Amino acid sequence: MLPAFDQDRIRQVFRENLSLATRLRETIEKCAEEIRKRESCELIKIMNFCGTHEWTTTRYGIRSLLPHFLDLVAGPGCPVCVTPAHYVEAAVKLALEGIRVYTYGDVLKLRGPGSSYPASLEEAKACGGEVRVVYSYLDAIADARKHGRESVFFAIGFETTAPSYALPFRENMVPENLKFLNAIRLTPPAMKYTIKLYQERGLLPIRGVLAPGHVSAIIGASAWDFLPKEHGLPTVVAGFEPIDVMLAVAQILLMIRENKPETKIEYRRLVRWEGNQYAIKAIEEVFEKTDAVWRGLGLMPRSGLRLRGELFDKFDAMKCFGISEAGTTGHDSSGSEIPSGCKCGEVVVGISKPVDCPMFLKGCSPAKPWGPCMVSSEGTCNVWARQGIKTSEPFKGGQGG
Amino acid sequence: MVDVCWGVPAKVLSVNGQIATVDLGGVRREVLVGFEGISPGQLVMIHAGIAIGSMTLEDFIVNVTIYRDLIEEELINSGVTETAARKRANEEMNKLLRSFGIEKSIEELQNLPGTEEE
Known part of the structure; x- marks a missing residue:
């Protein structure tokens, strides 16, 4: 029998899925307990890769429904958080030079390196810089065509967003006055990096992964097969409803208990094993894989996309405006990519929690973000700051590892 | 958004x-x-x-709650008060539901008869 508090929370959150949620909670508790006893471990760590999964987990208080020894940590699945500061600095400079910079709303507050003013596109705009927030690349294309002057699109995103850039290039829809500042990043290499980082640091390993739903709608669930096959990690491609997250956690624990790691699709509403071949083909025609820097994490092999040579050189903002590639910074929060005092380099891979950071809700808040994880509505610090923290036990902090 | x-x-x-x-x-x-x-x-x-x-329509209804909550979140982030954000998010979701030919409101979908007793 569950305590009254949990019954209330389940009732509030799960509504029409109440009985399923209650059963899942019991399954999770039972499985986790069996694993803990069998392995004599103090903590079982599962990673949700995607920022929207972290949003669901925190917003609906999923952690308060999990046993206290089951640690659901957030991974590097927020494209705004991992965009190199160097690119922000370049975009700010271009905006101040009168070149129209288009970007998404959640990029506006992202800060460049150092503490100079203006450090973000929002501040550049306040200084008279040409910054336009758009809903999509398509909107930027329409506006750039209309005004005809030099402009640049600050293109962030993962595989989900990549086809929205690839298709206009392939279909010759992009006007030559609209350059492309490319910060597209690929998610499977980041997951690989994170696993390796935990091993290198001797941290308590991740035991299972909630793979991103919408990224997988593009790349296909089979793109995550390396997790069970090479690393023995149960992996579930999950949707974003609270019941999806509960179901995925239960599936992961069942696979750990049975010692049968596989990739499973929980988000069947949108995800197929082979992904969206139409979008994949468009991406491959326009882009090629390249080594890329992730903010706070450093250089990862083949973790970015760059425009394929010749055909698209004339759109490449780096080449057209003489912007150098972001340098490499190791996984070191004192590096210039992460502002001083900020723990985003560790938060972004789930090693630290936002509450472990001395700046969390002190010098760094959603209204005035200092670190990159506080900027976007999908950044872990932003999510925790806005939604509050509901755990099954008073949070002790310092459980990374 | x-x-x-x-x-x-x-x-x-x-x-x-x-x-x-x-x-x-x-x-x-x-x-x-x-x-x-x-x-x-x-x-x-x-x-x-x-x-x-x-x-499918069934897929959409499964997700209806989180879409409403995401709209509410966006509105709150843009400075709208919580109560007003909830009201507007519900209104927007109901417009979306109607555009899909669903006559039930978000409020009705979230309180389907019988679910509270389960």
Whole structure:
């Protein structure tokens, strides 16, 4: 029998899925307990890769429904958080030079390196810089065509967003006055990096992964097969409803208990094993894989996309405006990519929690973000700051590892 | 919505080559066609201005709560009070539901008869 508090929370959150949620909670508790006893471990760590999964987990208080020894940590699945500061600095400079910079709303507050003013596109705009927030690349294309002057699109995103850039290039829809500042990043290499980082640091390993739903709608669930096959990690491609997250956690624990790691699709509403071949083909025609820097994490092999040579050189903002590639910074929060005092380099891979950071809700808040994880509505610090923290036990902090 | 990360549902009104006009709960938008076989009347998932896949009506209803909550979150982030944000989010979701031919409101869908007793 569950305590009254949990019954209330389940009732509030799960509504029409109440009985399923209650059963899942019991399954999770039972499985986790069996694993803990069998392995004599103090903590079982599962990673949700995607920022929207972290949003669901925190917003609906999923952690308060999990046993206290089951640690659901957030991974590097927020494209705004991992965009190199160097690119922000370049975009700010271009905006101040009168070149129209288009970007998404959640990029506006992202800060460049150092503490100079203006450090973000929002501040550049306040200084008279040409910054336009758009809903999509398509909107930027329409506006750039209309005004005809030099402009640049600050293109962030993962595989989900990549086809929205690839298709206009392939279909010759992009006007030559609209350059492309490319910060597209690929998610499977980041997951690989994170696993390796935990091993290198001797941290308590991740035991299972909630793979991103919408990224997988593009790349296909089979793109995550390396997790069970090479690393023995149960992996579930999950949707974003609270019941999806509960179901995925239960599936992961069942696979750990049975010692049968596989990739499973929980988000069947949108995800197929082979992904969206139409979008994949468009991406491959326009882009090629390249080594890329992730903010706070450093250089990862083949973790970015760059425009394929010749055909698209004339759109490449780096080449057209003489912007150098972001340098490499190791996984070191004192590096210039992460502002001083900020723990985003560790938060972004789930090693630290936002509450472990001395700046969390002190010098760094959603209204005035200092670190990159506080900027976007999908950044872990932003999510925790806005939604509050509901755990099954008073949070002790310092459980990374 | 101007954040890059959220996926939102919409109904396809028309398709013209690479561009589809969709109804995002009363707001018409042009989006890129990101999958094969798109057609008017379909429900699709929109991500940063591109339709990445189609959904059934049942799929959409399964997700209806989180879409409402995402809209509410966006409104609160943009400075709207919590109460007003909830009211507007419900209104927008109800417009979206009606555009999909669903007569039930978000409030009714969340309190389906019998579920409280389960």
